[in-house]
Amino acid sequence: MIVSAITFSIFYLVPRLAGATPETLATRYVGRAATEETVKLTAERLGFYDPIAVQYWNWAKGVVVGAEYDYGSGVESCPAPCLGYSFITKQPVWPELLDRIPVTLSLAAGASLLWLLAGVATGVLSALKRGSIFDRGAMIIALAGVSLPIFFTGLLSLAIFSYQLGWTLPGGSYTPFTENPVVWSQSLILPWITLAFLFSAQYARLTRAGMLETMNEDFIRTARAKGLPERTVVVRHGLRGALTPILTIFGLDVGLLLGGAVLTEKTFSLPGLGKYAVDGIVANDLPKILGVTLVAAVFIILANLVVDLLYAVIDPRVRNQ
Amino acid sequence: MSSDDSVQRIERGAAFLDVRDLKVHFPTDDGLVKSVDGISFQLERGKTLGIVGESGSGKSVTSLSIMGLHKRGVAQISGQVFLDGQELVSSTPDEVRLLRGKRMAMIFQDPLSAMHPFYTVGQQIIEAYRVHNKVSKQVARKHAIEMLDRVGIPQPDKRVDAYPHQFSGGMRQRAMIAMALSCDPDLLIADEPTTALDVTVQAQILDLIRDLQREFNSAVIIITHDLGVVAELADDIQVMYAGRAIEYGTAEEIFESPQHPYTWGLLGSMPRIDRERTERLIPIKGTPPSLINVPKGCAFNPRCNYAHLNGGASETDRPELLDVGAGHKVACHLSPGERAKAWETDIKPKL
Ligand SMILES: Nc1ncnc2c1ncn2[C@@H]1O[C@H](COP(=O)(O)OP(=O)(O)OP(=O)(O)O)[C@@H](O)[C@H]1O
Ligand code: SF4
Ligand SMILES: [Mg+2]
Numbered sequence: 001m002i003v004s005a006i007t008f009s010i011f012y013l014v015p016r017l018a019g020a021t022p023e024t025l026a027t028r029y030v031g032r033a034a035t036e037e038t039v040k041l042t043a044e045r046l047g048f049y050d051p052i053a054v055q056y057w058n059w060a061k062g063v064v065v066g067a068e069y070d071y072g073s074g075v076e077s078c079p080a081p082c083l084g085y086s087f088i089t090k091q092p093v094w095p096e097l098l099d100r101i102p103v104t105l106s107l108a109a110g111a112s113l114l115w116l117l118a119g120v121a122t123g124v125l126s127a128l129k130r131g132s133i134f135d136r137g138a139m140i141i142a143l144a145g146v147s148l149p150i151f152f153t154g155l156l157s158l159a160i161f162s163y164q165l166g167w168t169l170p171g172g173s174y175t176p177f178t179e180n181p182v183v184w185s186q187s188l189i190l191p192w193i194t195l196a197f198l199f200s201a202q203y204a205r206l207t208r209a210g211m212l213e214t215m216n217e218d219f220i221r222t223a224r225a226k227g228l229p230e231r232t233v234v235v236r237h238g239l240r241g242a243l244t245p246i247l248t249i250f251g252l253d254v255g256l257l258l259g260g261a262v263l264t265e266k267t268f269s270l271p272g273l274g275k276y277a278v279d280g281i282v283a284n285d286l287p288k289i290l291g292v293t294l295v296a297a298v299f300i301i302l303a304n305l306v307v308d309l310l311y312a313v314i315d316p317r318v319r320n321q
Numbered sequence: 322m323s324s325d326d327s328v329q330r331i332e333r334g335a336a337f338l339d340v341r342d343l344k345v346h347f348p349t350d351d352g353l354v355k356s357v358d359g360i361s362f363q364l365e366r367g368k369t370l371g372i373v374g375e376s377g378s379g380k381s382v383t384s385l386s387i388m389g390l391h392k393r394g395v396a397q398i399s400g401q402v403f404l405d406g407q408e409l410v411s412s413t414p415d416e417v418r419l420l421r422g423k424r425m426a427m428i429f430q431d432p433l434s435a436m437h438p439f440y441t442v443g444q445q446i447i448e449a450y451r452v453h454n455k456v457s458k459q460v461a462r463k464h465a466i467e468m469l470d471r472v473g474i475p476q477p478d479k480r481v482d483a484y485p486h487q488f489s490g491g492m493r494q495r496a497m498i499a500m501a502l503s504c505d506p507d508l509l510i511a512d513e514p515t516t517a518l519d520v521t522v523q524a525q526i527l528d529l530i531r532d533l534q535r536e537f538n539s540a541v542i543i544i545t546h547d548l549g550v551v552a553e554l555a556d557d558i559q560v561m562y563a564g565r566a567i568e569y570g571t572a573e574e575i576f577e578s579p580q581h582p583y584t585w586g587l588l589g590s591m592p593r594i595d596r597e598r599t600e601r602l603i604p605i606k607g608t609p610p611s612l613i614n615v616p617k618g619c620a621f622n623p624r625c626n627y628a629h630l631n632g633g634a635s636e637t638d639r640p641e642l643l644d645v646g647a648g649h650k651v652a653c654h655l656s657p658g659e660r661a662k663a664w665e666t667d668i669k670p671k672l
Contacts, residue, residue, distance in 0.1 A: 217434065218431065218434040219435055219436055219438070221385075221429070221435070222429060222497075223437070224390055224421070225388060225421055225422060226422040226448065226500070227419060227420070227421035228418075229418070229452075241437065316438070316441075316484040
């Protein structure tokens with residue numbers, strides 16, 4: 001609720017500040033050729049003259065119960081959740097979003113799995129071999145991973161693996177999983193790796209720091225005193241102890257990513273939520289922007305919820321409070 | 322090879338646990354920390370050894386090196402530790418690991434931090450049991466409940482599923498003991514098992530350790546900075562100062578006729594119920610020495626009231642741990658006459 005109100009205000013006010021008036025907004029619906037009269041009429045029908053609170057109320061009502069739009073030429077009904085119609089394409093936003101969610105979902109799922117495994121494994125090994133060549137090398141690569149922008153690594157990998165070597169499919173060729181899982185993964189493997197590289201660097205550093213701390217805890221000494229093999233000590237006792245902050249960040253990152261991996265989707269021309277949002281912003285298409293933001297916010301809230309629940313699963317001390 | 326074998330056959334140690342000239346040094350940026358610098362003792366099954374000394378005297382480092390819990394590369398360990406004939410210092414990490422938990426087990430000072438916060442008490446005991454016993458989870462769980470019952474935890478079948486933070490301090494230490502004893506070890510090392518507990522609970526835990534020792538007939542090492550803790554429990558007592566043993570004897574000898582000025586100090590600072598509050602605590606003056614720059618001669622000399630009686634020897638020569646009769650050993654330059662005089666006139670009346 002609050003998130004959507006804030007979003008609404010931002011994307012409502014920003015265009016206003018940039019000089020948009022109810023008339024210019026309405027022009028987008030009726031086209032430039034229309035007379036001033038028609039524009040004003042449309043603006044009024046669409047409620048562009050109403051105060052911001054009323055406009056928000058109407059929009060929110062649309063999300064919950066659906067809405068009906070009166071264009072003058074006809075009435076269109078938009079069932080709940082109604083996120084309005086694109087200013088540009090005049091298509092309802094919600095079904096378009098529904099089309100794009102699987103793309104972003106696929107991207108996020110694959111990448112997050114990759115970076116979690118790679119990052120945590122690297123971090124653990126680095127911590128155990130602290131100061132070794134492996135540790136230093138991994139941390140330098142991690143630093144590179146954190147600081148190299150996605151469009152650099154993305155375009156580089158596209159250039160090498162798709163265009164030069166032809167191992168993977170070039171960008172912009174998303175195939176749904178349900179249609180062909182093999183092609184699906186082929187079209188996503190590069191974005192996955194690129195995105196995972198960026199994120200796993202952070203996870204490697206986080207895991208390394210956490211492991212260095214946990215492996216000094218008294219309970220690790222107890223685990224060794226039991227005669228457990230070192231691998232069990234490291235994984236079941238050490239990693240388990242260091243996992244809490246990692247999973248917290250992981251939940252939030254995935255939530256954030258589900259709202260659209262803007263740069264990655266743009267770089268690889270994947271028709272996901274992020275690209276949708278960018279297109280919306282570029283075209284100043286308020287309903288699109290609002291729709292994506294709302295979906296993103298829902299994902300982030302969901303992720304927060306999952307993290308909170310996970311916390312209780314991971315740490316029994318939280319459970320009993 | 323064959324000569325190696327014969328050496329091993331001869332070198333089996335004289336007692337169940339036989340520690341010989343154990344040294345544990347840590348190279349650090351500030352210098353070499355000689356945490357343990359030549360410790361020897363023997364311990365039989367069914368007996369209890371108390372290791373007593375101030376903070377930093379090397380008690381924990383000693384016990385951790387017996388358990389093989391120091392990181393190789395971090396600690397330089399020399400000397401020999403025979404456990405039932407097997408030499409541990411020269412054994413591979415994996416050989417020692419297989420003994421840990423099974424033949425030798427350890428209880429730590431702070432049971433809250435020594436247990437994993439994310440696993441139930443039962444899971445941790447089950448794990449300890451199953452490393453060394455190939456049994457199903459159900460069998461191990463039954464065993465864990467039995468162990469909890471054995472150490473006096475009420476409703477063990479329910480408490481087995483509780484997390485460490487849901488236990489009181491005393492119950493946690495009992496659970497730690499249950500975990501340590503789950504594989505019926507021959508050697509139990511308790512490193513300040515009661516320091517984190519309040520006084521009434523302390524007594525209960527000490528009673529428990531004594532009862533269990535009788536039941537299991539294991540060898541027990543109790544480490545403490547409080548002579549009161551080992552007064553009733555220990556058969557023998559080793560007093561440590563700056564990484565070395567400065568006095569060793571039966572508990573009776575140590576309490577009835579202590580020979581070393583540092584032991585006198587420890588006895589003087591020991592709280593006792595039968596003493597008036599005002600004269601109860603006579604702390605040892607000064608602070609323990611740095612283990613990087615141990616004082617020349619007798620490490621205790623800067624704090625000792627009798628150092629001047631030895632014609633400079635206390636400041637220049639390190640006294641050896643020598644037998645003063647019937648296995649009672651002391652490392653001090655004082656002549657028997659002076660020692661007896663000081664004990665009779667200065668110390669004994671005050672205790
Ligand atoms: N890994 C290590 N690296 C360097 N120094 C160490 C290390 N472990 C222990 N020491 C040093 O060894 C000395 C003896 O430590 P130890 O823990 O054995 O003391 P203690 O007698 O158990 O004291 P306390 O009563 O406080 O537990 C201390 O001065 C400590 O700083
Ligand atoms: S050797 Fe000297 S300094 Fe050391 S305890 Fe004996 S009298 Fe004191
Ligand atoms: Mg200690």
